Amino acid sequence: MRSPFHSEQEAFRFVLLLILALIPVVLAAVLGPTWLALVVLAVILGAVAARAAQLHMRKLRGLELPVKMAPPHVGSAAERRVLVVANDTLGEEALLSEVERLASVPRTRVLLLVPALITPGARLTGGIDGLLDQARVRMMTALERVGHDIVVAGEVSEADPLEAIEDTFASFSPDEVIVSTRWERPASGLEPRLAGLVRERFAVPVRHLVFEPGSAAHEPDRDTEARYRHEFGEAAARRFGLKALAGAGILAAVVMSAVAMIQSSERQEVRAASQAAEQIAALPPVANVVALSVIPEGKRGPEGEKHDEFTVTEFAVRAGQPQELRIDNTDEVPHSITAPEAGVNIVVMPGIHTYTLLVKQPGRFLWFCTFRCDEWAMEHPGYMSGYITVS
Numbered sequence: 001m002r003s004p005f006h007s008e009q010e011a012f013r014f015v016l017l018l019i020l021a022l023i024p025v026v027l028a029a030v031l032g033p034t035w036l037a038l039v040v041l042a043v044i045l046g047a048v049a050a051r052a053a054q055l056h057m058r059k060l061r062g063l064e065l066p067v068k069m070a071p072p073h074v075g076s077a078a079e080r081r082v083l084v085v086a087n088d089t090l091g092e093e094a095l096l097s098e099v100e101r102l103a104s105v106p107r108t109r110v111l112l113l114v115p116a117l118i119t120p121g122a123r124l125t126g127g128i129d130g131l132l133d134q135a136r137v138r139m140m141t142a143l144e145r146v147g148h149d150i151v152v153a154g155e156v157s158e159a160d161p162l163e164a165i166e167d168t169f170a171s172f173s174p175d176e177v178i179v180s181t182r183w184e185r186p187a188s189g190l191e192p193r194l195a196g197l198v199r200e201r202f203a204v205p206v207r208h209l210v211f212e213p214g215s216a217a218h219e220p221d222r223d224t225e226a227r228y229r230h231e232f233g234e235a236a237a238r239r240f241g242l243k244a245l246a247g248a249g250i251l252a253a254v255v256m257s258a259v260a261m262i263q264s265s266e267r268q269e270v271r272a273a274s275q276a277a278e279q280i281a282a283l284p285p286v287a288n289v290v291a292l293s294v295i296p297e298g299k300r301g302p303e304g305e306k307h308d309e310f311t312v313t314e315f316a317v318r319a320g321q322p323q324e325l326r327i328d329n330t331d332e333v334p335h336s337i338t339a340p341e342a343g344v345n346i347v348v349m350p351g352i353h354t355y356t357l358l359v360k361q362p363g364r365f366l367w368f369c370t371f372r373c374d375e376w377a378m379e380h381p382g383y384m385s386g387y388i389t390v391s
C-alpha cells in the first residue's frame with residue numbers, strides 16, 4: 001500500500017484539517033441535539049469527499065501533471081535497457097518480432113512487463129489469481145517464442161499498469177519504454193492512453209506501438225494520441241463522477257434516515273410524555289369537596305377504648321391546587337389539621353364549615369390535631385391524625 005501523502009508536511013496538514021473539521025461536530029454534539037451533530041458530520045464528510053473526488057477527476061482527465069521522473073542510467077555507458085509493456089497484444093507476431101529485433105541489438109537488455117490488469121471488482125471478490133495466471137501464461141508463451149533468455153526477461157505485475165511501470169523504473173531503470181496496445185481498448189487489455197501517461201510521467205523516450213491482428217506495428221500520430229487521452233480520460237472521469245454521485249446519494253440517504261430515526265424516537269419520547277400527562281389528566285378528578293366529620297369518642301381503639309376521630313384522615317391533593325374540605329365538627333371544642341412540613345394549619349371550629357387545604361410541594365405529610373383533646377388519638381393516624389398525600 002502506497003502512502004497517500006507525498007510528504008510529512010502533507011500528512012501533518014491532513015491531521016490538522018481533520019481536527020479542525022471535527023470541532024464543529026463535537027460542538028454540535030455537545031450543544032445541540034444528536035441529529036444536528038450527524039448533519040454537521042455528514043456535511044463535513046461530504047465536503048471532504050467532494051474535494052477528493054474533484055482531485056481524482058482532475059487526475060483522470062489528465063489535468064494534474066506529475067513531476068517527471070528521470071531514472072539514472074544503469075550499467076555500462078553502451079548498454080541500452082528497453083522496457084516493453086504489453087498484455088493483450090502479447091500474442092501478436094508483429095510485437096514478438098519487434099521484441100526479437102530489439103534484443104538482437106548488441107548490449108541491449110529487454111524487460112517484458114505484463115500488467116495483469118486486475119479490476120477493482122476482481123480485487124474485491126478475490127478473483128485476481130485467474131487474471132495473474134492469464135498474464136503469466138501470455139508472458140511465458142512470448143518468452144518461449146522470443147527465446148533469448150539472456151537478454152529478454154519477463155515480469156508479471158498485479159499493480160495498476162502505471163504503478164507497475166513506476167516500480168520497474170526503480171528496479172530496471174529503462175532508457176526507453178515501449179507501450180504496446182490495440183487501437184481501441186478491448187474488454188480486458190491495456191488502455192491506448194497508457195503511452196501518453198507514461199510519456200508525461202517519465203523523462204525517457206516512450207514509443208507507443210499499436211498492434212492489430214496480422215498487421216505490422218503502427219505508431220499513432222499526435223492527434224490520435226490526444227484523442228486517446230481525451231476520450232479515455234473523459235470516460236474514466238465520467239464513470240468515476242457517476243460512482244461518486246451514487247455514493248453521495250447513498251450517504252445522504254443513510255444520514256437522512258438516521259436523522260429521521262433519531263427525530264422520530266425523540267418525537268416518540270415527547271408523545272409518551274404527553275400521553276403520561278393525558279393519563280394524569282384523565283384520572284378521576286379529585287372530588288371538588290371532601291366532606292367529613294369530627295366525632296368525639298367516635299372510634300374504638302385497638303385497646304378497646306373510644307377515641308376522638310376525624311372520619312377522613314387520608315387526604316390526597318394536587319400540589320398547588322386548593323382542595324375544599326367541608327367539615328362537620330360535632331365536638332364542642334375546636335380541633336385542627338396541622339402539618340407543619342406541608343405548611344398546613346386548619347383550625348376546625350365546631351359546626352359545619354368549609355376550609356381550604358392547599359399544599360405547594362409534592363410529598364406525603366403527617367398531620368395531627370394540635371388542640372389538647374385525646375392525646376392518644378392525636379398520635380395515631382386514623383383518629384386525630386393522618387396523612388396528606390400531595391402529587
Ligand SMILES: [Cu+2]
Pocket residue numbers: 308334335336369370371372373374384
Ligand atoms: Cu383534637
